[in-house]
Amino acid sequence: MANLLWLQGGACSGNTMSFLNAEEPSACDLVTDFGINILWHPSLGMELGNDLQQILKDCVSGKIKLDIFVFEGTVVNAPDGTGTWNRFAGRPMKEWVKELSAAADFVVAIGDCATWGGIPATAPNPTDSVGLQFLKKNIGGALGKTFKAKSGLPVINIPGCPAHPDWVTQILVAVATGRAGDLTLDEYQRPKTFFQSFTQTGCTRNMHFAYKVSTTQFGQRNGCLFYDLGCRGPMTHSPCNRILWNRQSSKTRAGMPCLGCTEPEFPFHDLMPGTVFKTQTVMGVPKELPLGVDKSSYIKYTGAAKAATPKWAEEDMFVV
Amino acid sequence: MREESDKELLDRIAKMLDGGLKTMTEPFPEDNFQFDVIVRELAHIKKDDVEKKLVVSGYLNHPIEEMRCMECMYYLNHRKWCNLPEIDLPAEPDWWCRLWRI
Incomplete structure (x- = not known):
C-alpha cells in the first residue's frame, strides 16, 4: 500500500x-x-x-x-x-x-x-x-x-x-x-x-514534413503544420503521437499545431501577438528548426525534398 | 463562359511580366510580422485582380540569388502553382516573389 x-x-x-x-x-x-x-x-x-x-x-x-x-x-x-x-x-x-x-x-x-x-x-x-x-x-x-x-x-x-x-x-x-x-x-x-521522443514521432503528417508540403490554413488534412502554422512537433519532447489522447487522436492529427507544452519555455514568446500558431521566420527561414538541424543543412535539404516531392503529396489524399 | 485554364493563366502572367510589369519586390519581409502585413494587403485584393496580386506580392519572372519558387514552401511543383491562399496563382519554378519561404 x-x-x-x-x-x-x-x-x-x-x-x-x-x-x-x-x-x-x-x-x-x-x-x-x-x-x-x-x-x-x-x-x-x-x-x-x-x-x-x-x-x-x-x-x-x-x-x-x-x-x-x-x-x-x-x-x-x-x-x-x-x-x-x-x-x-x-x-x-x-x-x-x-x-x-x-x-x-x-x-x-x-x-x-x-x-x-x-x-x-x-x-x-x-x-x-x-x-x-x-x-x-x-x-x-x-x-x-x-x-x-x-x-x-x-x-x-x-x-x-x-x-x-x-x-x-x-x-x-x-x-x-x-x-x-x-x-x-x-x-x-x-x-x-515518455519524453525522449518527439511529438512528431508518429505524426500522421510526417510524409508532408518530408516532402516540404505546408498546411496553409486550419482544417486542411494535407500538409505539415510546422512550416507555416507554428507547429513545434519537431522540437518538442512528448509521446503525444505514440500514446494518443482519448486513445483516438492528437493535436497534430486533428490539424492543430503542437504548442510545445511539455517544454520548459512554454508558452513560447510570452504569448506575444503574432507568435501563436505562426512559424517565426527570419528572411524566409524558420527561426527555430527541427532539433539538431542547422540552417545550412535545412536549406539544402529543403531544395532536395521539394525537387523530389511526388505529385500525390501536393494533392488532397483524404478524398472521402 | 469557359474558365481560363492554369496553363492559360500562367501564360497570361508570363506575358505581363515579360511586358515589363513593375512589381513591389521590396521591402523583402525580414520576419513573419512583416510577412503578415503583405499577406493582409493581399487578402483585400479581389480574387480575379491578377495584376494587383502580382504587384503586391512582388512577382518576378526570374530568381533572386538562390531564392526561387521551386524551393518555396508554398509552391506546388507538379501543378506549377503558388498555394499561399492569398496569392493562389500559377508560377514557373524559376520565378520569385517577396513572400518566398522555406
Whole structure:
C-alpha cells in the first residue's frame, strides 16, 4: 500500500480533469489494482477544514507515511515572497509544499505549472509563481536545486498543459510498485520513457514534413503544420503521437499545431501577438528548426525534398 | 463562359511580366510580422485582380540569388502553382516573389 497525497497550487485543475480520464491504468485501477491509497485529492477527498488539516499535519510529522506527494499548479510566492495569495488549510500553500516534500518518499510535479511555472509564471508573472524545482529552464524553483525526496530522486516532472492522463497514472504505478529505479530522467527531470521522443514521432503528417508540403490554413488534412502554422512537433519532447489522447487522436492529427507544452519555455514568446500558431521566420527561414538541424543543412535539404516531392503529396489524399 | 485554364493563366502572367510589369519586390519581409502585413494587403485584393496580386506580392519572372519558387514552401511543383491562399496563382519554378519561404 502506497499513500498518495495530491494538492493544487496556482492551477486551473486541468491536470486533475486529465487524470480522472486516465485509461491505462485508470484512476480507479490505481486504488483497486495497484495498492495506491489516496489520502486526499482536491476533487476526490471527503475531508474538509480541521480534518484535512490533521491529515496534512500527520503527513508532515510522519504519523502517516507519505509515499507519494503529487503537486499540481504553481507554487505562489506573491505578495512579497509570503505566498499568502494562495492560502490553504490555514497557511500559505508554499509552506505545506516545502514540509510535505521533505516528508515524502517521492515528489511528483504534474503539468507545466508545477514543473516549471507554465502560463502563470509567464512575464510579468504577477503571482510570483515558480514550479517545484524549476522556473522555466532554470533549476531551483520552490524546493531548490539540490532537493531530493527521501527516495533519493529529485522531483519527477510530468509536464504538459495538461499532462496526458496515462503518463500520470503509469508513473504513479511505477513509483507505487517499487519500480522507481527503472525511471531515468532527462535534464529537466522528465521520465525518458515518455519524453525522449518527439511529438512528431508518429505524426500522421510526417510524409508532408518530408516532402516540404505546408498546411496553409486550419482544417486542411494535407500538409505539415510546422512550416507555416507554428507547429513545434519537431522540437518538442512528448509521446503525444505514440500514446494518443482519448486513445483516438492528437493535436497534430486533428490539424492543430503542437504548442510545445511539455517544454520548459512554454508558452513560447510570452504569448506575444503574432507568435501563436505562426512559424517565426527570419528572411524566409524558420527561426527555430527541427532539433539538431542547422540552417545550412535545412536549406539544402529543403531544395532536395521539394525537387523530389511526388505529385500525390501536393494533392488532397483524404478524398472521402 | 469557359474558365481560363492554369496553363492559360500562367501564360497570361508570363506575358505581363515579360511586358515589363513593375512589381513591389521590396521591402523583402525580414520576419513573419512583416510577412503578415503583405499577406493582409493581399487578402483585400479581389480574387480575379491578377495584376494587383502580382504587384503586391512582388512577382518576378526570374530568381533572386538562390531564392526561387521551386524551393518555396508554398509552391506546388507538379501543378506549377503558388498555394499561399492569398496569392493562389500559377508560377514557373524559376520565378520569385517577396513572400518566398522555406
